[in-house]
Structures are given as C-alpha cells and as structure tokens.
Amino acid sequence: MKSIKFFIIATIVAISVSAPFEKASAYTAELGGLTLEDLLDIPIKASSFTDEKPSESAALAHVITEETIRARGYTSLIDLLEDVPQIEIAHLAGTDTNNILTVQGINGNERIQIFIDGIRVTPVTGNFYALGRQFSLRNAKRVEIVMGPMSALYGSDAFTGVINIVTKTGKDLEKQNLSGSYGNYNTQNYSAVGGGKIQFLDNAAISITADSYHSDGPSMPKDHSSDFSWYNDEYQSGRMKTFTGETTVPFRSFNADENSLFTHVRLNMNNFELAWIKMTESHSSSLGMKPEYSLYVNDAIVKTNYETLSAKHVFSSENER
Numbered sequence: 001m002k003s004i005k006f007f008i009i010a011t012i013v014a015i016s017v018s019a020p021f022e023k024a025s026a027y028t029a030e031l032g033g034l035t036l037e038d039l040l041d042i043p044i045k046a047s048s049f050t051d052e053k054p055s056e057s058a059a060l061a062h063v064i065t066e067e068t069i070r071a072r073g074y075t076s077l078i079d080l081l082e083d084v085p086q087i088e089i090a091h092l093a094g095t096d097t098n099n100i101l102t103v104q105g106i107n108g109n110e111r112i113q114i115f116i117d118g119i120r121v122t123p124v125t126g127n128f129y130a131l132g133r134q135f136s137l138r139n140a141k142r143v144e145i146v147m148g149p150m151s152a153l154y155g156s157d158a159f160t161g162v163i164n165i166v167t168k169t170g171k172d173l174e175k176q177n178l179s180g181s182y183g184n185y186n187t188q189n190y191s192a193v194g195g196g197k198i199q200f201l202d203n204a205a206i207s208i209t210a211d212s213y214h215s216d217g218p219s220m221p222k223d224h225s226s227d228f229s230w231y232n233d234e235y236q237s238g239r240m241k242t243f244t245g246e247t248t249v250p251f252r253s254f255n256a257d258e259n260s261l262f263t264h265v266r267l268n269m270n271n272f273e274l275a276w277i278k279m280t281e282s283h284s285s286s287l288g289m290k291p292e293y294s295l296y297v298n299d300a301i302v303k304t305n306y307e308t309l310s311a312k313h314v315f316s317s318e319n320e321r
Contacts, residue, residue, distance in 0.1 A: 060086075062145040069137055075189060076213070076260075077114070077135035077165065080143060089131075092217075096302055098258070098283040099131045103160035104147060111159040113150075116264070117167055119310045121277055126157035130304050132281040136211035136262035138177075138191045141166045169268045170195035170205025187215040195266075204269035211262040217284075220291075221254055230292035241292040252297045256284040271314040279306045 062084055064074075074080040078099060081087050090100040090107075101109045109131045114122045122129050137143070143165050150158040176194040181187075195207035221228040230241070231254070240249045261280040267273065282303035286294035294300070 060147040062143075062147075064143040064145070066141055069140055069143070074137050075191070075211075076133040076137055077143070077163070078131060078133060080137065084145060086147065092287045094288055095285050096128050097130050098281070098287065098302075101131055106160050108160075110157060113154055113158045113162045115162065115164040116277055117266070117275065118164065119275065119277070119308060121279065121306060121308055123306075126155075129306075130281045130283065130302065132258060132260045132283060133189075133213045134260040134262050134279040134281040134306075135165065136191070136209065136264075137165065138179075138211050138262075139167045139173075139193045139207060139209040139264065141168050141172065167209070167264065167266065168207060169266060170197060170207040171268070173207055185216045185218055187213075189213045201269060204267070206268075207264075207266045209262070209264040211260075213258075213260045215258045217256045217258055219254060220256065220296075228291045231296075234292070240295070243293075249295070252295075254296045255298055256287065256296050257298075257301075258283045271316075273310075273312045275308075275310045275312075277306075277308045277310075280304070 086104045088102040093100045097109050110128050145163050147161040150162050173195045178192050180190045191211040193209050198204040221231045238251050259282045263278045266275045282301050285300045285302045286296050
C-alpha cells in the first residue's frame with residue numbers, strides 16, 4: 001500500500017525547508033568481507049532523495065562506511081575529504097574560510113553543501129563558511145558525497161555537490177565512548193559519544209555527541225624564518241607595513257590558534273525526531289596573508305558559530321491522502 005510522507009524541518013538563525021535523507025537500510029557486513037559489487041550497492045539518498053545504489057546513480061557518488069572511518073582514523077570531515085579523489089584542500093589558505101576546498105577543479109567552500117542526517121548545517125544564504133574541524137565524525141554511521149551540480153535538488157549554491165553525514169541514533173549505539181589525543185603544537189582533541197534507549201518513554205532513544213579541538217599551530221616565524229623575515233627583524237621592533245606605507249604597532253608574540261567545538265543531541269521517538277546541532281570554529285585572520293601585513297595575535301581571529309534546531313515527523317496514511 002502506498003503512503004504519503006510529510007516532513008517538517010525548522011532551522012534556527014535561518015529557517016529553511018530541506019528534504020531529508022532518511023536513514024538507509026542497515027548494512028552490517030564487515031568492510032574486509034565486501035566485494036567491489038557489494039561496495040557499489042551500499043544504498044544512499046543524497047543523489048535523488050530515494051534509496052539508490054551509487055552504481056546506478058547518474059551522479060558521481062562516494063559512500064564512506066563506519067568501518068572505513070574507524071580504520072583510517074578520520075575524526076572530522078576534513079580528514080576524510082583529504083582521501084577523496086577529485087577533492088583538494090588548501091590548508092591555512094583563506095582569511096575567512098581557513099582551509100579552501102576544491103572539488104573537480106572548482107574551488108570555494110560555499111559551492112558545496114554539508115548536511116547532518118539530511119539537515120543542512122552550512123549557511124542557507126550561500127555565504128562563505130570556515131572549513132575547520134567542526135564537522136565531527138565521532139558518531140558517524142557513514143558519509144555520502146555526491147559530486148557535480150545538484151542545484152535542481154538543493155538550490156543554486158550546490159554547484160560542486162553535497163555531503164551528508166549520517167549519524168547513529170540512540171538505538172544504534174552499543175556502548176559509550178570517550179577519547180582524547182595530544183600531539184605536536186599542543187594539539188588536543190577530546191570527544192564523548194553516548195546515548196541509548198529511554199526506559200520511561202515508549203520506543204524512544206537519545207544520542208549525544210561532543211567534540212572539541214585546539215591547536216597552537218606551527219610556529220611560522222621559527223619554522224619558516226626566511227618567509228617571516230619581516231616579522232623576525234621588523235615587527236618585533238614594533239613596525240608593520242600597511243598598503244600606504246608603514247605604521248607603529250605594539251609587539252605581541254605570535255599566535256595562530258585554531259579551535260573548534262561540535263555538539264549534537266538527537267532524540268528519536270516512534271515517527272518523531274528532534275535534533276540540536278551547534279558548531280563553533282575560530283582561526284587567525286592573518287592566514288594566507290604576507291607576514292609584513294599581518295597581526296598574529298588573539299585579537300585578529302575569525303570566529304563563526306552555527307546553531308540548528310530541527311524537528312521531523314513522518315506520517316503515513318492508508319488512503320493515500
């Protein structure tokens with residue numbers, strides 16, 4: 001019997017209506033045991049809003065499974081995109097965007113849309129957005145990437161494609177997870193993933209993901225002394241260039257910190273879903289600029305905050321109305 005499905009999606013800050021990617025059928029086979037044919041048959045919804053095999057899709061599609069994400073150690077979307085063919089990332093290259101994404105030779109972060117469980121989390125206005133480590137994969141079930149113009153489905157700014165991060169619901173979580181790491185340049189990454197069924201609510205489950213990242217970044221004046229000769233020889237004496245000459249500024253030590261924060265709470269109950277996503281990213285605004293025209297201090301940072309609240313209800317009628 002046919003059914004009619006109604007979806008209601010509300011987003012805070014900017015309200016948009018977007019057709020969701022509902023979760024595809026479960027795929028539990030181990031990655032190591034999959035044949036090439038099996039890999040091409042993992043169902044996705046990103047290319048046409050309906051269950052479709054990548055091998056049958058008219059678009060170039062990639063599906064990265066949970067097993068691959070864990071095996072390769074991807075913790076954020078930018079890690080994963082480094083390994084995707086026809087995608088290139090220019091690191092620390094943009095004043096506003098931090099890293100710059102190029103897809104099939106066309107650059108611009110604003111030209112590709114990013115979704116989490118079918119909910120758009122990049123600006124609905126098509127503005128530039130920072131591509132840092134705020135798109136966490138700590139609770140990812142799979143990542144769907146569809147390349148090529150997708151404007152007919154997603155709007156004019158989906159010029160180079162769409163990315164959908166599908167996460168686990170509370171019912172999918174088998175255990176709680178805490179992780180932390182520390183590395184060069186005082187790089188710290190901590191995350192927590194938890195959830196499960198809610199005992200006092202019938203058929204309800206909740207999942208909670210939190211991920212924080214901080215890095216001091218490389219000491220550019222020390223590691224690239226020739227390129228930062230002005231900083232080492234002149235800026236430390238209080239001199240800085242402007243486009244019309246020179247000026248005097250108080251010297252402050254080099255700082256180019258990068259920070260990000262990701263929080264995702266998802267409640268599922270029967271045919272109803274409520275989700276809250278908050279992402280914060282900050283980086284130095286002097287990245288990609290010549291050192292003699294830049295201030296590498298805490299005051300010269302770009303900070304963006306994205307917050308989304310969404311609600312979805314699926315209703316099926318028996319009389320097709």
